[in-house]
Amino acid sequence: MSALIKSSLARKMVMALSGLFLVFFLGQHFVINITSVIAPDTFNSWSHFMGHNPLVQFLLQPILIAGVVIHFVMGFTLELQNRAARGVKYVSYKGSANASWVSRNMLISGGVILAFIALHFYDFWLPEITHKYIESHPEDPTRYYAETVHKFEPIWRTVLYIIAFVLLALHLLHGFASSFQTMGINNKYSSAIQTFTKIYAIVIPFGFALIAIYHHLNPITH
Amino acid sequence: MGILDSKVPAGPLAEKWTNHKNNIDLVNPANKRNIDIIVVGTGLAGGSAAATLAELGYNVKTFCYQDSPRRAHSIAAQGGINAAKNYQGDGDSNYRLFYDTVKGGDYRSREANVYRLAEVSANIIDQCVAQGVPFAREYGGLLDNRSFGGVLVSRTFYAKGQTGQQLLLGAYSAMNRQINRGKIKSFTRHEMMDLVKVDGKARGIIARNLVTGEIERHSAHAVVLATGGYGNVFFLSTNAMGSNVMAAWRAHRKGAFFANPCYTQIHPTCIPVSGEHQSKLTLMSESLRNDGRIWVPKRLEDAKAIREGKMTPLQLKEEDRDYYLERRYPAFGNLVPRDVASRAAKERCDAGFGVNKTGEAVYLDFASAIERYGKEKALIAGLNNADKNTITTLGKAVVEAKYGNLFQMYEKIVDENPYETPMMIYPAVHYTMGGLWVDYNLQTTIAGCYAAGEANFSDHGANRLGASALMQGLADGYFVLPYTIGNYLSKDIRTGPIPTDSAEFDEAEKEVRDRLSKLMSGSGLHSVDYYHKKLGKIMWNKCGMSRNAEHLQEAIDEISALRADFWENVKIPGSIEGINQELEKAGRVADFLELGELFAKDALTRNESCGGHFREEYQTPEGEALRDDKNFKFVSAWEYKGAPKDAVLHKEELIYENIELKTRSYK
């Protein structure tokens, strides 16, 4: 077992599984968020559920955080090993001749996402935790929509979010399909999987970006 | 019998090997642990021998000059490996394989060895399949076969166009298993520089570590040389750049007789030389002759126009082409044996019909195959009135499926599309039937020194049939040598480890060091390649596809003068320490310069034409080889006596009890 944990293939598998878990979370997150554009009331009630259901709060949320942490810690570790594996650098290295930019720069896209996650926590999670557990305000199940829309009033935040979503798309363009290869899935369905993951990688982040733009353009004025 | 005792066991041909195995002494497993064997060379012969010897329990050390055993030159063999399996049910048998090989070799090989080869051939395929060698299969899941030149059955097993690679990787994997068990120690980037004899027996080698330059001593109870062929004496050949005669030649100098050096195979279908800077030649598999038709223009003026680029082959009408093989050999046509096909090409080119700039190329044309296959496919598809374009497209697809990788290789090298315009080919040096003389046990004339694979002279007589070298290498290594060597080693169970600090090792090491310093101290006039190319030109022009006494004598004189010049003036930059590829080449060329002279001398002595050895003085009125069985039915085994000119000839009379000697005819 310990041999397994030390092996490069197992680490890769951890990357793939944590990545896939995050992909799944992202989809779920998107479904909730899109309601903030089409049905603010549903958004409020779902957000309330997510924020107060003990299962979500004390089981799924820690798993999610652990997932993110494992994913990026492992990502950085592997990347460090990979850089060391080259030894002396090439004077001339034509990476673009044989691999896409996104596949070669997962750490850059991942790093930006990490920074974004930090901002995102600062924006939503921290106020939420403060609100709920430190200042212990009484619960108002309709506050979520307004809070969310308010966040997108400043243009700088909207722009930062959009940049992050673009990089998220790039990260997923390679990462989503890559995780199937890591899990050993490369067969006659692969081209279908490729297509699906590419669509997902573009549509979901694009959708998030649209939500941000929508709220920026439609501030709550009353 | 003289000093050459072939040790062929008595009894009927088909029982000799079994009887022999039953009667040879064995070494018990516990004693094998105390016996060391050195195997120089990790090609098919050396790799398979090393793996099997280690499996049996001996301690094996292997040596190769490449960075991995897997890169030995056997890796380059394309076409396939023969075995008398008779899977196709076309009447094949051990006897037929034996007969074809002796006939193909123009009746200059030893019956008993060839029969044993045929006998174990089937085991080779079983063994390789068990190892996971991915041979080509039919849809039913059984092994597929193809046919090769000079025979009338389909007995060639293949793995795409990479049979040698797959067989070698099989032997390499068997070696790896023993390396993992600690039974083989593999020394890569090591070159054997000399053989060490103690009390008349081979007891070790001196090797140079090609990375550090260190001179190392290695001892053992027996030494196996499986160091491949010496075709590179011609400079340009289809052999790997590093293929050399050094190991065999060093053994020769220490007392191993060198047999039939002049028997060289010149392969008819190679890509022609393109310019002065060419470093090696590329073979196009013999299988192409199954479908390609060989021709040159009928008229000299057309050939001239083509050479000058004023005309293309496609402009030449059918009746203006000379399909000379079909004309001369109606029975076998384009599938005559290699020596015959090569000579015929040379004859046409010498007569002025060559078709490339240098006049040394003939066409290998697939147009009619494309048309034939295209029509067949069209019929199957129900297209009764298919137009020419459709037929061509269909036909090209068939040809591509069969030879795609070869066509692609041709196009990469020549930059012409062989589907559109005929390929150009010309004969090139490919294989050497000659080598160290060995007895039935594969032992050389030095006790304890064995030779296997292309390095020995054993099975192919004066000409080798396609797909038989791989068979011989693996037969020697997997099935023959590991048993016959036991007979010798059974006397060594109490010897104990051979020390490397003896006077004999001291002296051998000193000789090697002196030789290296002498090489380094040349006046520095010319590079090693300069000499190698010069030697190659002499060999090709005077000892090549056709030879005559006058030229051979000139060759002897010229090579001897070139050798003196070489030792005087060769230029080797760098030092003896560390990697020095010029020094490595120099050591090899130095030995080629001796071998080349012996080669010419051997050819001059053999006043007949047989197989790959064609003497212009000895031919029929139609220009076919004229053998002289009365005077030359023997193996020439040369004993070293200083300069090649002083070498002494010993003859092993060949005895044919099971085959009647005939004139080979492929008409």
Added chain:
Amino acid sequence: MKLSLKVWRQKDAKSKGAMVDYSLEGVEGDMSFLEMLDVLNEQLIDNGEEPVVFDHDCREGICGSCSLQINGEPHGPDRLVTTCQLHMRKFNDGDTIVIEPFRAKSFPVLKDLIVDRSAFDRIQQAGGYISVNTSGNTVDANATPIDKHAADEAMDAATCIGCGACVAACKNASAMLFTSAKVSQYALLPQGQVEATQRVQSMVRQMDLEGFGNCTNTGACEIECPKGISLENIARMNREYFSANLKG
């Protein structure tokens, strides 16, 4: 044609190397890349300098010895060829060509352009074989029919020449394509099943021990591989590895 060459020169494994500029005339399109280097070396020898050393042997794309990084790509810009099969007609008069050794911590440079690829041998020794003795009475080769498709796929995997271009091309210097090709060859054949579990575990362990990087599925190896070894082999090895570990 006339070329400017930038070539990595390094005295031995311990020394530090550097790029050195050379200019070369009289190069012809028909020459192979290695023949071009032969011409350079003749010129260097004439000038009393040490020639550039590089690995090579068969010069027909099968032994896997040649191993140069040419203008940032292993085996140069052409596809499905080794350096020895790369022809100078792929370059233009006046070009500058950068020539370096394959770079990986596990492939230390021995001199100039020669690297030590014995790590590959050790991976094979760890389990790249089927344990069968040479006895002369193994079962008949046709005793077990093998599905043609599986046999062909095994053959495709087995064509790897062990050149190391996959490692050289990979931004992570990962040896997954090489290792998986061998694992796949045996995984696809019935003969390979008995030792399958142990084989993949041992070979992967050795691959990691040698210090190769981790695969991030960029696919560079497949593009640069002179034998077109497919990424499917890597997926297959991943599968084999996990099912081996599940079995324990």
